[in-house]
Amino acid sequence: MQLENVEQLKARVDEEWQAVLDMLSEKIAIGSVSAKGITAEHMRRSAEFVASMMREVGVDAHVEQSTNPDGTPGAFEVIGEKHVSDDAPTVLLYAHHDVQPVPDPSVWDTDPWKATVKGDRLYGRGSSDDGGGLAIHRGAIGALADELGVNIKVFFEGEEEMGSESFIPFITAHKDDFAADVIIVADSGNYSAEIPSLTTSLRGEAECDVTVRVLNHPVHSGQYGGPILDANTTAALLISSMYDEKGNVVVPGVKSQEVVGGLQRDLDEKTFRHDSSVVDSYTFAGEGSLASRLWVKPSISVIGFDAHPVEGSFNVIAETARFRLSMRVAPSQNPQKALDALTDFLVSHAPFGAQVSVKQVAAGSGWAMDMSTDVVQDAEEAMRVAFGTDPINKGEGGSIPFIPELQKLYPQTKVLVTGPEDPMSNAHSPNESISLSGLKKNILTEALFLQALARN
Known part of the structure; x- marks a missing residue:
């Protein structure tokens, strides 16, 4: 990657930065808690907001309501596309717009439904999981603008935190909307805010x-x-x-x-103990x-x-x-x-x-990434350039069930799992936050990766 192009792209990410922050702040304020009802008005409003956000950067996005396996109304999903060329590769961008509940706001240091910046971190429910994923996609497409060299499809789910019950019926009814050469799932995270990662496996x-x-x-x-x-x-x-x-x-x-x-690199035990809040006297179970x-x-x-x-x-x-x-x-x-x-x-x-x-x-089902593809090498190089350090691949103990389902339906599609989280993000927990410097580097990473795909 030529330095001049990288610096130009960094400048474009900077130009889009305030719009990204505004989007993330508005998204947090919606309070898109799917546990309060995936068919409720606040979830429709969340989906419509995300669709409008993508239209701002040229993606023809709209909202459709899914159908559950039993025929009842399901979640509000966002789908859309931006077609560049019949000869260009197609990339499907995934994130989810629903968030976890906040059972007890009193244990938060800030208002969970108001984006609050403290130092390098922005706090609020859904700031990282998965508002950060939405922000990465929006920021990368906005930064590339007219120089986007790949076709884009988007699918932003409205019930990921509730188990994705209507996912299979929805994808079955929209097979063409999911067909892609590469899928980027921005619902995971990095080794730390300073060290990028591809997620290589999910349990x-x-x-x-x-x-x-x-x-x-x-x-x-x-x-x-x-x-x-x-x-x-x-x-x-x-x-x-x-x-x-x-x-x-x-x-x-x-x-x-x-x-x-x-x-x-193994996980640092001291950091893990702190992040998990395990009591001082506890000895970790298991071997290895x-x-x-x-x-x-x-x-x-x-x-x-x-x-x-x-x-x-x-x-x-x-x-x-x-x-x-x-x-x-x-x-x-x-x-x-x-x-x-x-x-x-x-x-x-x-x-x-x-x-x-x-x-x-x-x-x-769980999932394991094929490490041998050119797509993985391009992604790791983009991370290396954006973060200024070698990536450290990692697994995740959690599950994203739709990924193996997508791989079954589209076996030739290459899947990359990225995301905005880091060990301090506290996703699903009080004081959820996102590293702002890490988010900006994640946006640059995705933009560089999309550029690399366009050249191949």
């Missing part, structure tokens, strides 16, 4: 509800306690049996794998690199537990307990096979012959 996910029964009805703990353990204790024993003494998952058939692309435990090894979490509250408790042995397990699955493992293995394990390891039943809830 799959699976959920199940487990019911443990030890009695047909509650009985007095003084009369029967001892020979009979209560259902909550029995459930705890069952849960603990999924791990060895070091905290490794030991469920047969639930697999692990190596870090995709190789581990270039911290990165592998987060990115490619399985994890199983109890995310819900039905039990009698402490307030109002009395001396009886609980007859049943029910809990929900959320399992993160290695990127390359079939999530249904992992869920079946977990189901078999739970039933066969019932403590003291208790009755254990499992209801499978969901299973979504």
